[in-house]
Amino acid sequence: MKTYHSGTKESKRNFFKRHKYAFALIVSVLVVAAVIVLAVVFTLPEKDTPVGGTVVEPPNVDVNNDPTITAPMNGATVGMDYADDKIVKWDTLDLWQWHPAMDFVGSGNVFAVMDGKVLDVEKTTVDGNVVTIEHDGGYISIYKSLGNDIAVNKGDSVKSGDRIGSASSSMLSELNTGAHLHFELKKNGKYVNPTTILNIEQDK
Secondary structure, eight states, rough: OOOOOHHHHHHHHHHHHHHHHHHHHHHHHHHHHHHHHHHHHHOOTTTTOOOOOOOOOOOOOOOOOOOOOOOSSSSSSOOOOOOEEEEEETTTTEEEEEEEEEEEEEEEEOOOSSSSSEEEEOOOOOSEEEEEEEEEOOOOEEEEEEOOOOOOOOOEEEEOEEEEEBBSSSOOGGGOSSEEEEEEEEEETEEOOOOGGGOOOOOO
16 A cells, blocks of 8 residues: 655745745845834934034023013103101191102103003092003002093003003192102012112202
């Protein structure tokens, strides 16, 4: 009786033997390709790297973050000065009391001293027309004795030097002063002398 053996395994072995060089070549090509791809990926310049491969750092520039300060009036003279450590006489009221403000006497436009946001616009009996502006750094500026031509509304953003109104004699408690701006400045809730931010030239 004849015995038949399957030639499948033998055929597979012969196939790999006949094509071993082709397989070796394919594997070599794949390895070389992988090496090239990795080399390109790891040597690509960064997005902002200029030609030549040198990273150029931005120059160090000193930025002036100080706020822009504008005088609240032009051409006015200082009347009753700031007084928080002594009492002064209020001529209209004929009273001696402290004066947490600086009066700028004269008619003319009134300007925001710094960038900020209008907290309130009021029409009062004693202080006249009043605009209150909040600024960075904990500052609040208050403009009293304004005329009826107020140019801002509550919630408005203003820039230093923006017109907010005009000086008048609407402040009854300082009626004898005539047209003027009663300017108050607070920092972190406390009154401060306006000259801490304003360059005021006064006659000595």
